[in-house]
Amino acid sequence: MNYDLYSQQILELWRNPINKGEIKNPTYSSNSNNPLCGDKLELFIKTKKTGRQTVIVQAKFNGEGCAISQASASLLTTHIIGLNISELKNIDTNLVRKLLGVPISANREKCAFLILDALERCKISNFQ
Amino acid sequence: MKTSHKKYLQNIKSDFPIFSQNSAWKNLVYLDNAATSQKPKQVINSIVDYYSSSNANPHRGVYELSVKSTEVYKSSRQKISKFIDCKPEELIFTKGATDSLNGIAFSLSKNFFLKNQAILITVAEHHSVLVPLQQLAQSLKLKLLVVPVNSQGILDILEYERLLKTNDVRLIAFTHASNVLGTINPVKELVKIARKESPSSLILLDACQSVGHLPVSFKDLSVDFLVFSGHKILGPMGIGALVAKKEILEKLSPFSFGGDMVDTVTINKTTFASIPRKFEAGTPNVQGAVGLASAVDYLQNIGLSNIRKHEAKLVKLTLAEFEDLDFIRILGPTKSTLRNGLISFNVNKVHSHDVAWILDQQNIAIRAGHHCAMPLHHSMNVSSSARASFYVYNDESDVSKLVEGLKKVNKVFS
Numbered sequence: 001m002n003y004d005l006y007s008q009q010i011l012e013l014w015r016n017p018i019n020k021g022e023i024k025n026p027t028y029s030s031n032s033n034n035p036l037c038g039d040k041l042e043l044f045i046k047t048k049k050t051g052r053q054t055v056i057v058q059a060k061f062n063g064e065g066c067a068i069s070q071a072s073a074s075l076l077t078t079h080i081i082g083l084n085i086s087e088l089k090n091i092d093t094n095l096v097r098k099l100l101g102v103p104i105s106a107n108r109e110k111c112a113f114l115i116l117d118a119l120e121r122c123k124i125s126n127f128q
Numbered sequence: 129m130k131t132s133h134k135k136y137l138q139n140i141k142s143d144f145p146i147f148s149q150n151s152a153w154k155n156l157v158y159l160d161n162a163a164t165s166q167k168p169k170q171v172i173n174s175i176v177d178y179y180s181s182s183n184a185n186p187h188r189g190v191y192e193l194s195v196k197s198t199e200v201y202k203s204s205r206q207k208i209s210k211f212i213d214c215k216p217e218e219l220i221f222t223k224g225a226t227d228s229l230n231g232i233a234f235s236l237s238k239n240f241f242l243k244n245q246a247i248l249i250t251v252a253e254h255h256s257v258l259v260p261l262q263q264l265a266q267s268l269k270l271k272l273l274v275v276p277v278n279s280q281g282i283l284d285i286l287e288y289e290r291l292l293k294t295n296d297v298r299l300i301a302f303t304h305a306s307n308v309l310g311t312i313n314p315v316k317e318l319v320k321i322a323r324k325e326s327p328s329s330l331i332l333l334d335a336c337q338s339v340g341h342l343p344v345s346f347k348d349l350s351v352d353f354l355v356f357s358g359h360k361i362l363g364p365m366g367i368g369a370l371v372a373k374k375e376i377l378e379k380l381s382p383f384s385f386g387g388d389m390v391d392t393v394t395i396n397k398t399t400f401a402s403i404p405r406k407f408e409a410g411t412p413n414v415q416g417a418v419g420l421a422s423a424v425d426y427l428q429n430i431g432l433s434n435i436r437k438h439e440a441k442l443v444k445l446t447l448a449e450f451e452d453l454d455f456i457r458i459l460g461p462t463k464s465t466l467r468n469g470l471i472s473f474n475v476n477k478v479h480s481h482d483v484a485w486i487l488d489q490q491n492i493a494i495r496a497g498h499h500c501a502m503p504l505h506h507s508m509n510v511s512s513s514a515r516a517s518f519y520v521y522n523d524e525s526d527v528s529k530l531v532e533g534l535k536k537v538n539k540v541f542s
């Protein structure tokens with residue numbers, strides 16, 4: 001069974017999610033829904049200005065969902081911490097697929113990319 | 129045929145090309161029949177036959193081929209109306225249940241309700257019932273009353289009666305069998321109460337999960353409207369029906385306008401054709417009607433009470449197996465006699481999508497999500513559920529595979 005091989009990371013993140021929780025005074029935040037299953041995802045981002053750079057110093061997500069939506073939220077929040085917000089423009093579905101490392105079928109795209117939707121809804125000006 | 133139904137059901141899979149030896153899906157344990165069923169070769173061939181030997185625009189040509197197409201369409205309507213036990217002119221072909229329901233909502237938006245009257249539904253309704261009626265209620269400023277279900281997923285009949293007594297209800301809509309809870313509603317009892325407490329109400333029955341699974345008689349149930357979809361009962365996608373009492377259809381205004389549904393047309397005025405054509409604007413879906421008629425033949429060959437028995441047996445077995453799995457929580461009644469052929473459930477803390485995902489790895493197809501019934505899931509405090517639904521080609525070995533599959537799900541996510 002191939003899931004034993006390829007889903008280890010996803011299962012591990014299901015057991016021990018990274019960056020799950022809230023940020024008290026976020027610079028950006030958003031709410032997303034997956035209409036397929038009614039799942040909800042909240043995203044919180046804190047940025048800091050240093051000179052002419054604006055850097056993401058904290059990113060957290062909250063909400064219940066399937067293992068794939070939870071894993072992609074853990075992975076993407078981890079990925080964006082430390083990025084300059086101008087680098088957010090490089091973030092797309094391909095990156096999320098790469099981070100997850102498992103094939104995402106058409107019917108699971110909504111789950112896998114829910115975190116991307118949440119990031120878009122944060123309306124960070126460099127990521128549109 | 130009826131006496132040999134057991135044998136007939138045993139060999140039934142060979143009628144379905146999707147399960148045939150050279151199909152990529154030959155070993156698939158297909159348990160998403162409440163969403164849509166697979167199609168037997170008889171149905172597929174009937175559509176090929178229609179296009180190979182009878183295709184022309186019906187009603188519109190005087191040449192022989194058009195007459196043939198008209199006859200095929202007409203005889204399909206006759207067959208399906210007999211199956212559902214209504215008069216042929218009481219059966220309107222639609223794209224499916226959703227289309228039928230939107231049609232009813234549109235037609236009733238004209239000259240039927242008075243302000244502050246009410247529409248009564250149940251919390252277990254599919255979005256295709258809820259949303260059109262909710263929109264109708266909002267646009268006409270009507271009350272939308274909702275009957276709850278108890279913790280066993282059984283409709284609160286006392287509350288149903290109370291709401292009818294204390295409100296000016298004009299339209300009552302409920303499902304015959306819930307696509308989530310599996311509960312079969314006592315339609316006759318609900319109709320009896322409605323006729324007594326709210327005699328001017330029209331009653332609409334969503335029969336999507338009962339037609340084709342158990343014997344359903346429009347006449348006997350005595351509702352005013354009944355809707356169902358062909359694709360859930362071995363027929364093709366894109367065809368379904370709105371069945372309604374003749375005297376109601378005659379008064380009801382059409383919900384779709386154009387060719388074929390008219391008598392005479394001038395620039396300023398149109399008179400409509402008689403029923404059923406008044407409700408079927410445009411070139412009809414003849415291949416859909418033909419396919420559905422063929423599906424009806426197929427189902428009647430097995431016998432609807434045999435199908436009912438078969439599904440009840442599989443549900444009973446599944447419920448018994450689930451009782452031994454402490455990580456499963458079922459939704460709906462624990463008694464199989466109160467259910468149709470489906471079971472929704474949750475696995476401990478595992479999301480329904482993950483349940484479906486791990487089962488898919490084992491070649492088992494089930495449904496996961498809210499099954500187009502979000503308010504019902506909210507009312508039960510679950511965000512989603514997994515659902516296994518049976519049909520004629522499923523058997524005991526599918527139940528064992530499901531149970532084994534679920535043990536694996538529990539192990540993977542422990």
Ligand SMILES: Cc1ncc(COP(=O)(O)O)c(C=O)c1O
Pocket residue numbers: 162163224225226227254256257303305306307334336337357500
């Ligand atoms: C109970 C119930 N009502 C209505 C519908 C809507 O049917 P369709 O999507 O074929 O229009 C379905 C199935 O999706 C159903 O299960």
